[in-house]
Amino acid sequence: MKNVLYTALAIAFCLGLGKLVNHFIAGLPASLYGMIFYCLLLQLGWLSPNKVAHANQWIIKHMGICFIPAAVGVINHYELIKHHGFTIVISIVFTTFILLTFVGMVAERYLATSNDKSIEGSN
Numbered sequence: 001m002k003n004v005l006y007t008a009l010a011i012a013f014c015l016g017l018g019k020l021v022n023h024f025i026a027g028l029p030a031s032l033y034g035m036i037f038y039c040l041l042l043q044l045g046w047l048s049p050n051k052v053a054h055a056n057q058w059i060i061k062h063m064g065i066c067f068i069p070a071a072v073g074v075i076n077h078y079e080l081i082k083h084h085g086f087t088i089v090i091s092i093v094f095t096t097f098i099l100l101t102f103v104g105m106v107a108e109r110y111l112a113t114s115n116d117k118s119i120e121g122s123n
Helices: 002-024 030-044 049-061 063-076 078-122
Strands: none
Touching: 002 030, 002 049, 049 063, 063 078
């Protein structure tokens, strides 16, 4: 229970920071800024990954419940999807391909750099 409260407060804090940044900068949604802060705090070690792991896994496991409002939104815009559905699907497939390609290339570069550093450190 203690770690769940820690995780909830960490997420709420990061979302609050995201809303603050969104208020002044805009550009991206506040929740995306919040996720960036959450990842940044985890990477910097200011949040304990061990404390948030269990609660985060539970949240991810039950994430499908969060997408029900999105399905309702699709139903509310049925006419738009009926007229432009093919274009929307093509856009989704194309942008997903571009995003996955970009993430793969960045991951390869990062892993190659970290492997080079670990090889140099062992010598």
